[in-house]
Amino acid sequence: MAKIERRIKSAFTNAVPDVMDSVLKRCAEAKGQVTDMTNMTNKSQIIEVKSRRRPLIRIAAVAAAILLLTVTVTAAVSLSGLQSVEDAKVAVLNHAVMNCGDEDDRDDLAALIISGMDCDSTAELAFSGVRPVYKMRTTVGGFIISSTVDAKTLVILDSKLEYEEELMERAIAEDRAKPKLDEYPEYVSYLAGRQPVYILRDHYGLFDTEVKNQPVQSWCEYDESREHYLAYADCDGYRYMAEIDIETLEIISTTVTELDGYVGERVLHEKVDGYISMVDAVKIVGEDMGVDLWKEAADKSGDSPLKSLVVDYMEFKSELTVNVRVDYDQYTFDYRLDCTTGEVIRADIMLELYYTMDKCAEYFGVTPTDFGAYHSGNSGEPGVTVAGFVLSTDGKTYKVTFDNETCEIISVEVDTLSEEDLGLRNIYTLSTEAPEGMISEAEAAAIALENFESNITKAREYFRFTLDGTVYRMSWGQYTFCNLDFPVINYTCDVDAKTGEILKSTPTLKHADLSDTSGFIGKNKAAELARQYDENGSAVIEKITGVELGEMCVSASDSELTYTAVYQVHFDYKGREDQIWFYAVDAVTGEVYTALGNGLYK
């Protein structure tokens, strides 16, 4: 506890009046009997209560649980048998919640993670002697965890937890735009459903940073008949199961059974007779490509054409194959190997999709707002075309098709899509199926979009936005939550999953988009409009001194618009000479809002 906190605590503690006798007397009276205070012992009577799991432990479990939701259970690892950064992030957070800083900090960190605060992590591969390590910086809210992690075993070599107020303020601002879990009880329930899995893992010590003790798969079922959770984790050849009380989250019973014919993830990390390891798999692929992948991965100069390498095993229980995907230069190499012989079963080479998208944007010289790419037909076959396309700020789509083998451009295409088409583009990819009696994701999105179109005409007038929507299905039981994220406006809409009724809609204007000025009236026109306005009105301009593009807060009756792009036309004021004055002229419509004087002295 810091000095200042100790001081406050001491001051307040010493101010407490001694009214214990009075309190006890009143309580005794309330009970209907008077107790002799002089016989009262100072020592409290401790009675045994049923041992409960420490909250912190549980929090740590949940913290990691939430993060693990996004981590694939197929144990993808990066080159040289290194663990993925995602897994390292989980290990770092888990360690921080359990070990770093004081207990308060750890508790706060866990609380932020549970509340759904974003967690960002950057990692740099380095070497400590011969040991490859990740130098990681992980942020959650205002907390920064600086750590060094063994890149192979995920053992935390050192870790420091710090708190930064400014970072927290930014995180809060970003967090405000997100749906709040408290508003979605069903979603909270979903998270609670993950909790039993981590209680199970914690119970069996499956949360150790030792790689071999990380379950490859874990899940939770709800037993309606007994109103219990059934949590499962497959780990190292065994299936662990725990029956957990839904209210108290206490473990009622546990079982461990052996998985038949299980080779196990040992093959990933150590040499097992009769199987190749993942490290071997990378070597085999490197030899086939004619590239020393180990050396390329160790190259920290940034010159290596190796962009990424992912190894994942298919199904060790039966198929015994391993997949290796290498993004190298402008190509993606996709290999499948036999785990027992190391034989290459399949080797595809295709243009890397991001490459095609970048090339497309470069070819047309446009600023993309979104990307897309696909391989037509059976990818990897020579001569098959690959297409990359981008959406641009001008509301058009640009597409380039390449020869998959030679990388030559086969054709180019420019298409102008209506805003509705653009808006519905993502929506088309949403599910059109729904449980009986409920609307689908696509229908919910269309309803939200229609609501948006009819309500926010003012935004359309001011800004030339492209529609780009994403729909999050929060729960089927209650409603669907649509979040339509546009370049200048973020629009959220809750749609009842059963009736399609709009429950709540909230448009939030972001800061005015000043990056694309193609539709703006220009500085000269703004100055001219300001002068006209001035001459017809108050006539306070003595001399225009400059015009700047900026933004201004505006109010609109039909929405919650807050910012618009304006030209600030500065002028010398016929009056007090020591004040700064300017007219704000709408950058799109030319409407002059008013003369603004900020009262600041030059």
Add this chain to the structure above:
Amino acid sequence: MAKQVGTRELDAQIASIGNGDMSALAALYRGVCSGVYSYALSVLKDCHDAEDVLQDTFLDIYKSAASYKSIGKPMAWVITIARSRCMMKLREKKRYISASAEDFQGLCDSSLSPEELATIKICIENLGEDEREIVILHAVSGLKHREVAQILDMPTSTVLSKYHRTIKKLKILLEGV
């Protein structure tokens, strides 16, 4: 007078109080009275009202301990009772009372040093309602930030942020006192 006690111990004490054990009530009082009183003082800004709330809170605890179900947050439970009592007191008086010099003179009689008195005055007179509650609940009552967030119905992130900002503010205000 007051000493910090662990969650488990508090749980056990409340359970004993539920069985009518007055010695457990005395022990609980010693453990949490400063947290309750400080919180009440921070809300009511009046030492006499805070003292009333302190007594009423323990009376409520005594009456409701039998129905207490442990969820690992006994202090939060106690503070929730105290908060409810504070709100009742405010409604009763239908006004917020500003701390006056006389009020703190009363505190001074209870052997407070000039520095301690100044510390309390600064906390009460210079901090906003939220700021005061957040700092007292965490630094004095010993609640976790997430517990404070639950009691005050605020996001944990907001509580954390406000807490750190307020502590910074207090550092400046208390400098040289």
